[in-house]
Amino acid sequence: MTPRRTSGEIPESPGPGLPYTDWLGRALRPMAFLLKKTASPVLFLLVLSAIACSGDASGPGGELAPLVGGWRAEALVLTNTANSSMSLDLVEEGAVFTLSILGNGQYSASLTAFGQANVEVGTISVRGNQITITPTTPRGPATVGTWSIEGDLLVVDGDTEFDFNQDGATEAATVHLALRRVDL
Numbered sequence: 483m484t485p486r487r488t489s490g491e492i493p494e495s496p497g498p499g500l501p502y503t504d505w506l507g508r509a510l511r512p513m514a515f516l517l518k519k520t521a522s523p524v525l526f527l528l529v530l531s532a533i534a535c536s537g538d539a540s541g542p543g544g545e546l547a548p549l550v551g552g553w554r555a556e557a558l559v560l561t562n563t564a565n566s567s568m569s570l571d572l573v574e575e576g577a578v579f580t581l582s583i584l585g586n587g588q589y590s591a592s593l594t595a596f597g598q599a600n601v602e603v604g605t606i607s608v609r610g611n612q613i614t615i616t617p618t619t620p621r622g623p624a625t626v627g628t629w630s631i632e633g634d635l636l637v638v639d640g641d642t643e644f645d646f647n648q649d650g651a652t653e654a655a656t657v658h659l660a661l662r663r664v665d666l
Contacts, residue, residue: 545608546587548631552666555579555659556635560644563654568646579659582666589615613638627657636661 555573562568573579577595589606592599604617608629616624627640638659643652 545610546583546585546606549583549606549608549613549629549636550585551583552664553581553583553636553661554664554666555581555661557658557660559658560642560646561656561658562644562646563641563656570644570646579661580664580666581661613640634663636663 555578557574558572558577558579560570560572572593572595575595577593579591579593581589581591583589583606587605587607588603590601590603592601594600602617602622603619604615604622606616607614611628611630612626613629614624614626616622625640625642627638629636629638631637636659638657638661640657642655642657644655645652646655647653
């Protein structure tokens, strides 16, 4: 997927009367799989409360095994659902997103953008090509999306919300995460 730059780019300043950290918190939290509450789903980004799963879907030898390890985003693309011409790749804009997944289903994620760092921890589970990410710190709603491994890339797609025009109200969005396996 080739990221698109459009009028949805993050502005230099968050706007009048809005402290930068509050703006980042609303705009970039939770994980970009992660970014605010979801409609059905993610991205991701992508792409973080304990989740109860039946069976061994998230166990160390189960379906989670291919995801265990460190990942760094090469793309974290948010696209406005109502207006697909509004698309923003946070990585292209200088953000750094990393994800570490343990075999027991716990994860930690870090998003650094515009001089601010946000860290999130939680649980992650998979069943087939569905991925569920549930943040415990800070607590947030579960995000559900789809995942696949393409070579050494983990690709996650889902639904999320994002404040594209920085007016304090989030808009429905999709998230596309492409994460490369790395040693963290």
